[in-house]
Amino acid sequence: MLRFGIPPYRLPNSVLDQEIDDILSLGVELxxxxxxxxxxxxxxxxxxxxxxxxxxxxxMAAKPMGIPGDDAEGVMSAIKFLADVNWNETVDVGKRVIVVGGGFTAADAVRTARRVGATEVTMMYRRTRKEMTAAAHEIHECDVEGIKLELLTAPVSVKVENGRAVGLTSLRMELGEPDDSGRRRPVPVPGTEYFTPADTILMAIGQDxxxxxxxxxxxxxxxxxxxxxxxxxxxxxxxxxxxxxxxxxxxxxxxxxxxxxxxxxxxxxxxxxxxxxxxxxxxxxxxYKPEFFDIGAKAASAAPLHDMPVLDGDGRLEAFAKSGHGGDVDNDEAFKEVEVGFSEEEALEEAGRCLMCRCQAAGVCTLQKLSIECGAGTKVYLGKDAWK
Structure with missing residues (x-):
C-alpha cells in the first residue's frame, strides 16, 4: 500500500526506499x-x-458501487488507478473525472487525477463535508487544487454508450438520524436525480x-x-x-x-x-497510556499549532497544466511533494508545545451523554495551570 496506494506528492518514493533499506539492513530477508x-x-x-x-x-479488495453500469469501460477502482499511476503506467482519464467517496483514498484519487491531465475533477460524497472521513487538511488541499466537492449525493447508475461510461446519474440526499458510526444517515430525496458527464469514474467507497x-x-x-x-x-x-x-x-x-x-x-x-x-x-x-498530567504537560508550551508549510497553490496548478498522463512520477513537477516541512525554529516550537490531544472517539463516544448529564465543562488546557 505504501508503494502503490499513496501518491508520491504525499510519500516520495525516495523516502519509502530509505525506510525499506533501513529495515533490510537489520538482516530482514524480503x-x-x-x-x-x-x-x-x-x-x-x-x-x-x-x-x-x-x-x-x-x-485491498475495492468495494463496487453495486449500480447498473459500474462494470463498463471507464469505471475503475480508485486503488487500481493509484497503483497504475504509481507504477508509472501511462494513464489517460480524459478531462472530466468523477470520484465517488469521501475518504483518504478518494482524496488521493481526485488529486492524482488533476496531476495526470484531468481539468474537471469532482468528488461525490453522500454526506456533508463535516462527515467526510478524509482529514480536514486533505479536503482543504482538494479545494486549493481546483477540485469540486459535490456533497449530499449518491450514485444511481452509470450511463454507458458503446460499452464505455459517459457519465453518472446521481440522487440528492439529506441527513437523517445517526447510524452505528455516529454519523447522520444519508436519506434519498425522491425526484432529485441529475446527470453529470464524465470520461472516467473512480470508485472509492471502501475496501474489503x-x-x-x-x-x-x-x-x-x-x-x-x-x-x-x-x-x-x-x-x-x-x-x-x-x-x-x-x-x-x-x-x-x-x-x-x-x-x-x-x-x-x-x-x-x-x-x-x-x-x-x-x-x-x-x-x-x-x-501503557499515561494520564495527561503524568507526561509533563505542565511544562508544555502553550504555543499555537503551526500549519504545515505547503507548496504554493498557483504553482501546483501551473505544474498540473504541463503534466501529461503519468509515466514518470518521480520526475514530474506535478507530483512534487506538497508538504515542504517546518523550519528548524518551527520544528522546535512544535516539539515543545502542548499537543492539544483530542479523543479519536469524538462523535461516537458514550461518555458524551454522561458528560451532558454531569454538566462537564469545555475548558481547554493551555499549560502552566492555565485553562481557557
Missing part, C-alpha cells in the same frame, strides 16, 4: 512476488521451519479484506465478518503460532494503525516463542 495460495501456504511456512507467522494482508487466498487449502482459519478473527488480547488466530493484525483484522484503517499493529504483533510472537502463556502474551503487547 521475498517479493509471492502470493499466498499460489506460492506458499501457512502450513508450508511451518514446514520450512517458521515457528510463528504473522498475517498482514491488508484490505481479500480472504480468498486464505481459503486455499482450508486450514480452518476462522474469519469474522470478512476479516481474520483473532484473540484481541494476544493477536493470535485459532491456529497455534499464527498471529494477525492491521486492516485484515480491523477492516480498512490507516497506515499508522497498520504499522502499530505490526509492532505489537512482533511483541506477541516473541512472547509466544519464549514460552509465554495467554496472560504473558497479553502482558507483552499491553500499551
Amino acid at each position: 521475498k517479493t512476488n509471492q502470493t499466498m495460495g499460489r506460492d506458499y501456504q501457512i502450513d508450508t511456512l511451518k514446514d520450512q521451519g517458521f515457528d510463528a507467522v504473522y498475517l498482514s494482508i491488508g484490505a 479484506v481479500d480472504v480468498a487466498s486464505l481459503n486455499e487449502g482450508d486450514l480452518g482459519l476462522h474469519k469474522r465478518w470478512g476479516t481474520i478473527d483473532v484473540d484481541e488480547s494476544t493477536m493470535m488466530t485459532n491456529l497455534p503460532g499464527v498471529f494477525s493484525g492491521g486492516d485484515c483484522v480491523t477492516g480498512a484503517a490507516t497506515v499508522v494503525e497498520g504499522v502499530g499493529a505490526g509492532r505489537l504483533g512482533a511483541f506477541a510472537m516473541n512472547a509466544w516463542l519464549n514460552g509465554a502463556d495467554e496472560a504473558g502474551i497479553a502482558a507483552a503487547i499491553f500499551q
